[in-house]
Amino acid sequence: MFLTIQVLTAILASMIMRSAYSLSQVDWMALLADCGASPFVLPFLLDGIYRSEAVLTKHVSPLLLEELRHLLDFSLPTITAQQEAPDGTVKFQLRFIDGLEVETVLIPFHKRFTVCLSTQVGCGMNCSFCYTGTQGLKRNLTSGEIVGQYLAAKRWLKIKTPRALAPSIVFMGQGEPLHNASEVEQAIRIFTDPKLVDLGHRQLTLSTVGYLPGLQRLRGFPKVNVALSLHSPFEEERRLLIPVSERFPLTAVLQELDQLPLLPRQFITYEYLMIRDFNMSLRHAEGLADLLGHRKALVNLIPFNPFPGARWQRPSMDEVDVFRAALVERKLRVMVRTTKGAEILAACGQLKVNKLAREHATH
Ligand code: SF4
Numbered sequence: 001m002f003l004t005i006q007v008l009t010a011i012l013a014s015m016i017m018r019s020a021y022s023l024s025q026v027d028w029m030a031l032l033a034d035c036g037a038s039p040f041v042l043p044f045l046l047d048g049i050y051r052s053e054a055v056l057t058k059h060v061s062p063l064l065l066e067e068l069r070h071l072l073d074f075s076l077p078t079i080t081a082q083q084e085a086p087d088g089t090v091k092f093q094l095r096f097i098d099g100l101e102v103e104t105v106l107i108p109f110h111k112r113f114t115v116c117l118s119t120q121v122g123c124g125m126n127c128s129f130c131y132t133g134t135q136g137l138k139r140n141l142t143s144g145e146i147v148g149q150y151l152a153a154k155r156w157l158k159i160k161t162p163r164a165l166a167p168s169i170v171f172m173g174q175g176e177p178l179h180n181a182s183e184v185e186q187a188i189r190i191f192t193d194p195k196l197v198d199l200g201h202r203q204l205t206l207s208t209v210g211y212l213p214g215l216q217r218l219r220g221f222p223k224v225n226v227a228l229s230l231h232s233p234f235e236e237e238r239r240l241l242i243p244v245s246e247r248f249p250l251t252a253v254l255q256e257l258d259q260l261p262l263l264p265r266q267f268i269t270y271e272y273l274m275i276r277d278f279n280m281s282l283r284h285a286e287g288l289a290d291l292l293g294h295r296k297a298l299v300n301l302i303p304f305n306p307f308p309g310a311r312w313q314r315p316s317m318d319e320v321d322v323f324r325a326a327l328v329e330r331k332l333r334v335m336v337r338t339t340k341g342a343e344i345l346a347a348c349g350q351l352k353v354n355k356l357a358r359e360h361a362t363h
Pocket of ligand 1 (some may be wrong): 124209
C-alpha cells in the first residue's frame with residue numbers, strides 16, 4: 001500500500017500532536033491563554049467537544065477553532081472491527097494512529113451500559129488465566145487514547161440507541177491500569193470533571209491485580225470504585241495465577257487497600273475467579289472469611305471464561321452455587337458475575353486482538 005505525502009504528513013502530525021481528549025480543564029485554560037482567547041469561551045468549547053457540536057459553530061470563533069485544530073489532534077481511535085454477542089455485548093477493535101489496536105467492550109445491563117476500557121496495548125503481567133497476558137506488553141496508552149476509546153464507543157451507542165444514558169466505565173480491558181498510573185489518573189480526572197466527560201465517581205471502577213507501586217499512588221487519584229483480582233486467599237496459589245504477586249505480597253496489597261477512604265455504602269470489590277478443582281474448596285471459603293470477614297468487602301465470584309489453550313477449567317453452575325453458599329454462610333457479601341459476551345471472547349480475561357477476531361468481525 002502506498003501512502004501519499006499528504007496522508008503521511010497527516011499521520012505524522014497527529015502522532016506528535018497532543019490529543020484534545022488528554023487535556024484537563026487547567027490544560028485547556030492554559031492553551032486558551034496561549035492562543036490569546038478569552039477564558040469565557042471555555043465552557044462553550046468544552047460543551048461543543050464533549051456534548052453538542054452545534055455549540056461550537058454557534059459560540060466559538062472559526063479562527064480559534066482553526067488554530068486549535070493545528071495544535072491538537074481531535075481524532076478518535078478508528079473502529080476497525082466489531083462483533084456483537086447474542087446478549088447484546090459488543091466488542092470493538094480500535095486502532096490508534098501508530099496502527100496498534102486494542103479491544104474495548106460495550107456491555108448492556110438492565111437498560112444501562114458499561115464500557116470496559118483497555119489501558120495498555122497488551123499487558124506485561126502474564127496472568128495465567130488471561131488471554132491478554134499471552135500477548136505481552138507493547139506500550140502504554142495515553143490518557144487521550146483511553147478517553148478516546150470511551151468516546152468512540154459512546155458515539156457508536158448514541159447512533160444505535162439514541163436515548164441511552166452515558167455508559168459507566170470499568171478499567172478491566174487489556175492492561176494493568178496501575179502499571180500505567182499517570183495516564184490512567186489523568187483519564188479519570190477527565191472522565192469525572194463535570195465540564196468534560198462528566199461521569200459520577202461511582203460510575204468508574206478500576207480493577208488491579210495488586211501492582212503495588214501503582215496502588216500506592218491510588219490515594220492521590222479522584223475517587224473511584226476499586227476492585228482487586230484476588231482469586232485465592234493463599235499467597236502461593238495466587239502466584240500461580242498472578243505471577244507478579246511474588247513481588248507484591250497480598251498482605252502489603254491489602255494494607256494499601258485498607259488505607260483507601262471509602263464513601264458510605266462503598267466497598268472494595270474482591271474479584272474471585274472460580275476455577276474447577278483449584279480454588280473452590282471449603283478451605284478456600286474459610287481462608288476468604290479469615291481474610292475479608294473484618295473488611296468492607298464485596299466478593300465478586302466470576303466463573304472462569306475459557307480461551308484457546310487455557311490450562312484452567314470452568315466450574316458447573318452447581319459448583320458455583322455450593323461455593324457461593326459456603327461464603328454466604330461465613331457472612332461474606334457475595335455476588336456472582338454473569339458472564340457477558342463469552343461467545344465473542346469479550347468476557348473478562350478473554351481480550352486479545354488477533355487475526356481470528358478480525359476475520360470473524362461483522363463490521
Ligand atoms: S488479567 Fe489483567 S493484569 Fe493480568 S494479564 Fe490480563 S490484562 Fe494483564
